[in-house]
Amino acid sequence: MIAVKRLVLDVLKPHAPNPLEFSKALAEQGGYRVRLTVVEMDEKTETLQVVIEGDDVDFARIQATLADLGASLHSIDEVEVVGEPEPAA
Amino acid sequence: MRLFERFGFFLRISRSHGIARRYFVVNGFDGAFTMLGLCTGFQVSGDVSPTVVIRACLGAAIALAMSGSTSAYLSEWAERRRWLAGLEEAMVSDLSASSHGSAARLVPVFIAAVNGLAPLSISVVIIGPLWLARAGLPLPLAPLPMAIATAFVCIFGLGIFLGRIGGTFWLWSGLRTVLIAMATVALILLVEA
Numbered sequence: 001m002i003a004v005k006r007l008v009l010d011v012l013k014p015h016a017p018n019p020l021e022f023s024k025a026l027a028e029q030g031g032y033r034v035r036l037t038v039v040e041m042d043e044k045t046e047t048l049q050v051v052i053e054g055d056d057v058d059f060a061r062i063q064a065t066l067a068d069l070g071a072s073l074h075s076i077d078e079v080e081v082v083g084e085p086e087p088a089a
Numbered sequence: 090m091r092l093f094e095r096f097g098f099f100l101r102i103s104r105s106h107g108i109a110r111r112y113f114v115v116n117g118f119d120g121a122f123t124m125l126g127l128c129t130g131f132q133v134s135g136d137v138s139p140t141v142v143i144r145a146c147l148g149a150a151i152a153l154a155m156s157g158s159t160s161a162y163l164s165e166w167a168e169r170r171r172w173l174a175g176l177e178e179a180m181v182s183d184l185s186a187s188s189h190g191s192a193a194r195l196v197p198v199f200i201a202a203v204n205g206l207a208p209l210s211i212s213v214v215i216i217g218p219l220w221l222a223r224a225g226l227p228l229p230l231a232p233l234p235m236a237i238a239t240a241f242v243c244i245f246g247l248g249i250f251l252g253r254i255g256g257t258f259w260l261w262s263g264l265r266t267v268l269i270a271m272a273t274v275a276l277i278l279l280v281e282a
Contacts, residue, residue, distance in 0.1 A: 014176050014189065016102040044179035070102070070187040072180055 001084045003056040008078035011048045013071035019048070022069055029061045030054055049077070096199070099192035103169065105200065110254065112204045116157045117247050118266075120208025122273060123149055124215040125240040129274050132233045133281045139219045139232050146219070150212030158205025165197035211247075215240045237274075244270045 013022060023036040032054040040047040048071075052062060066073055100106050127146050131137045173193040177184050184190050218228055218235035228235050245263040252262025 012180060014102075014180065016104065017098070021098075021101075042179075044176060067186065068188050070176070070180070070184050070189040072182050 001086055003082050003084055004059060004079070005053065005055075005057070005082055006078065006080035007050075007052045007057055007059065007062070007076060009048075009050045009052070009062075010074040010077055011050050011066060011071050012074055013046055013048060013066075013069065014044060015046060017069060019046070022048075022071070023050070025069055026050065026052060026062060026065055029065050030056075030058055032057060047074075096195070099188065099196055100199075102188060103172065103192040103196050105192075105196045108165070109200050109203045112157075112161060112200060113207045114247060114251060114254075116153070116204050116207040117211050118244070119157070120150060120153055120211040121215065121240055121243045121247065122270070123153060123208070124212050125237065125244070125270060125273060126277060128215070128233055128236045128240065129277045130281065132237065133278065137233075139223045142233065142236075143216055143219050143223065146212060146216045150209050150216075153212065154205040154209035157208055158201040161204035162197050162201035165200045169193040169197055211243050215243055241267060241270055 017025070019036050019038060023034040026032065027034045032052050034053075035051040037049045038046050039049055063073060100109070124146055127149060128142070131142050131145075170193060173184060173189060176189060215236055218230075218239055219232045222228055222232035222235075230238065244266050248263035248266030249259045251266070252259040255262070
């Protein structure tokens with residue numbers, strides 16, 4: 001069983017919602033730890049580096065949440081996954 | 090996200106709280122002053138049956154509600170489309186399925202409802218004494234003066250609301266709007282004389 005422990009994402013989003021609300025929305029998808037850094041800003045958008053950590057990050061859910069928040073995922077810059085042995089039957 | 094939280098989120102990302110608040114006040118004043126003018130005019134006209142006054146005032150209130158809600162919906166829909174298009178251009182992506190797209194579709198409906206309900210609800214409150222008089226309930230004043238007094242109270246209340254928004258002393262803000270109402274009544278009496 002593969003568990004995604006850490007993701008570092010390059011994300012473009014509109015100014016609203018603000019970074020605090022944005023990171024809370026991501027964190028509540030699975031009780032994740034989210035660290036968000038605003039890398040760049042222009043008149044209507046912000047470029048972010050989003051670090052998401054958890055026991056098993058559900059990437060599909062994160063993608064759906066990003067889309068719902070009006071954000072675009074530009075790239076996955078870092079990934080940390082762990083191969084965990086299947087629990088004995 | 091619960092329904093109210095979700096809708097509050099839509100208002101936040103579209104920055105529409107201020108617009109809704111502004112429309113509530115503007116159209117609330119429209120309703121209150123229209124009713125004040127009608128009731129003052131009927132009072133000056135002499136003996137008019139409460140039923141005639143109620144029907145005239147209700148007709149005006151419904152017209153204000155329809156005008157307010159339709160004009161607000163059309164203008165806000167256009168503004169939200171423009172806002173969404175600008176955002177899509179900046180994001181280089183289609184946001185129709187996102188919360189921003191939902192906000193662009195739903196916020197105009199909400200603002201139209203505020204714009205329509207504000208004058209209607211305030212008008213209904215102001216002509217309340219006329220309904221009570223027609224139902225046979227005793228009032229401290231005659232029905233029309235009571236409705237006029239209710240209009241002044243509503244206008245004072247809107248003034249207090251404005252004061253709280255602007256961070257000014259609520260009493261001065263309320264009294265300022267009452268002074269405007271008194272000037273309106275004075276003007277009507279002057280013209281009717």
